[in-house]
Amino acid sequence: MSSSLSHPPAHLPPSVALQLSQQAPVTLRNTPSVISSYSLSTLWSAAETPELWTEYENLMLSCLRTGDEQSAGQCLERLTERFGAENERLMALRGLFQEAIAKDDAALKQVLGEYENILAKDPSNMPVSKRRIALLKTLGKTTEAITALNEFVDSSPTDAEAWAELADLYVTQGMYPQAIFALEEVLLITPYAWNIHARLGEILFMAGSTGDSSGDKYLAESLRRFCRSIELCDDYLRGYYGLKLATNKLLTSLPQASRQSKSDSTLPLPDLKTVERLNETATAKLSEIVRRSVSGECEGYDKGEVIAAKALLDSGATKTIR
Amino acid sequence: MTWISKSVTGLGLLFLTHACYSAHEHSALHSTTAASLSSIASHTAAVPTVASLPIDISIETIVAVFTICLGLVLGTPELRPIQWRVWAGKIEREGEKGFSSSDGTVDKDYVGNPFRVLESRPGFIDIRKQRKEFAEWVREGGGTAEAS
Structure with a gap:
């Protein structure tokens, strides 16, 4: 339980979030509310750890998600007592709290106004500017959010999180080339992130499936990205799933493409034979992963992902039978 | 052993x-x-x-x-993988299980996939959407299904 409290809770399944927030009153009672660094009591009470405050923050997020505003408010209060109201991160957290309890769009706009006031005073307040962008997205002003995010990455180009967010925003707008560029920036900062390689492969695959002339280029590139993600991570279900999809698609489109002239200077399209072999490998690996996770040998995989992989394998099997 | x-x-x-x-x-x-x-x-x-x-x-x-x-x-515990792909594969394959000691507690320095934050992005979290999704999950009986 404490292990899941020490990491950001956004990806947790709802049941875990519910469990965490149900235990919040107990957790709050058991943890010290105020730790002062200049009193005699520090001699015998437990030492202050950085993890404690991370846990408060994550607990607050879980409580807000499940609607337990009282506990969330308590967490926020304790954090404020410790770090002061002028702390940048706490400003963002307080804004998040107000966003969560806002009744309607007018209240949200008021929060947005507060963010803008804070940013007018101190434009370098990173957490608050991130919150402002997130709130713009919540309000449905995606284009404004993209503009703001572009300014943000201009001033802080090594923030991988912002680049990844920008890529997702571009994808929602269907602007694939821009999204691909943003994700490539993420990969410049974290070159070994196997999930980002897979994500880039997915976006390239989506771009390749739109059906314009450069579709095969995108598909080939996506194939390479999926291969890289598998290279970085053994038995990566998402990577093999994408590899299978990309090779399936390439196998249908490559025979026509090979007749066209290859005049451009970019990387050549992969061999038909290579693609076939990759497809076979992906099928074999996927079926092995599905078999092993159904039999309960490995439990790390997401259940939904395994079901999707199984469905993909089944559809491929029926196609070959026909 | x-x-x-x-x-x-x-x-x-x-x-x-x-x-x-x-x-x-x-x-x-x-x-x-x-x-x-x-x-x-x-x-x-x-x-x-x-x-x-x-x-x-x-x-x-x-x-x-x-x-x-x-x-x-x-009596030494099993050695940790030192190759990136083996280590990453272990995270994906076994999750928390693979990094817990024999008495079931997860290692302190286990963080799962360290790059998952790039996809969950806590700095840009959309709390209203999460609340809506959670409310829907409760309405669909997710809580009761989990409890029973």
């Missing part, structure tokens, strides 16, 4: 204790005999013979040390 390593280490410690005790006894015995000898005939033994341990005690000590080493080595 643990009981093997523990018993081997225990056996080695026993040998070591025995060897130490023997050495102590030997030296005590040697000094008393030497002292009594010298008091009887102090002039004949001008240079006292250097007390050397019998070979069996030395051998026992060395064997004991090696046995203890063997026991400790046998």
Whole structure:
């Protein structure tokens, strides 16, 4: 339980979030509310750890998600007592709290106004500017959010999180080339992130499936990205799933493409034979992963992902039978 | 596996204790005999013979040390993967299970996929959407299905 409290809770399944927030009153009672660094009591009470405050923050997020505003408010209060109201991160957290309890769009706009006031005073307040962008997205002003995010990455180009967010925003707008560029920036900062390689492969695959002339280029590139993600991570279900999809698609489109002239200077399209072999490998690996996770040998995989992989394998099997 | 390593280490410690005790006894015995000898005939033994341990005690000590080493080595936990892809694959394949010790607690420094934050992005979290999704999950009976 404490292990899941020490990491950001956004990806947790709802049941875990519910469990965490149900235990919040107990957790709050058991943890010290105020730790002062200049009193005699520090001699015998437990030492202050950085993890404690991370846990408060994550607990607050879980409580807000499940609607337990009282506990969330308590967490926020304790954090404020410790770090002061002028702390940048706490400003963002307080804004998040107000966003969560806002009744309607007018209240949200008021929060947005507060963010803008804070940013007018101190434009370098990173957490608050991130919150402002997130709130713009919540309000449905995606284009404004993209503009703001572009300014943000201009001033802080090594923030991988912002680049990844920008890529997702571009994808929602269907602007694939821009999204691909943003994700490539993420990969410049974290070159070994196997999930980002897979994500880039997915976006390239989506771009390749739109059906314009450069579709095969995108598909080939996506194939390479999926291969890289598998290279970085053994038995990566998402990577093999994408590899299978990309090779399936390439196998249908490559025979026509090979007749066209290859005049451009970019990387050549992969061999038909290579693609076939990759497809076979992906099928074999996927079926092995599905078999092993159904039999309960490995439990790390997401259940939904395994079901999707199984469905993909089944559809491929029926196609070959026909 | 643990009981093997523990018993081997225990056996080695026993040998070591025995060897130490023997050495102590030997030296005590040697000094008393030497002292009594010298008091009887102090002039004949001008240079006292250097007390050397019998070979069996030395051998026992060395064997004991090696046995203890063997026991400790046998008892080490499984080594962590040092290759990136093996380590990453282990995270994906086994999740928390693969990084917990034998009594079920997850290692303190286990963070799962460290790059997952790039996809969950806590800085840009959309709390209203999360609340809506959670409310929907509750309405669909997710809580009761989980509890039953």
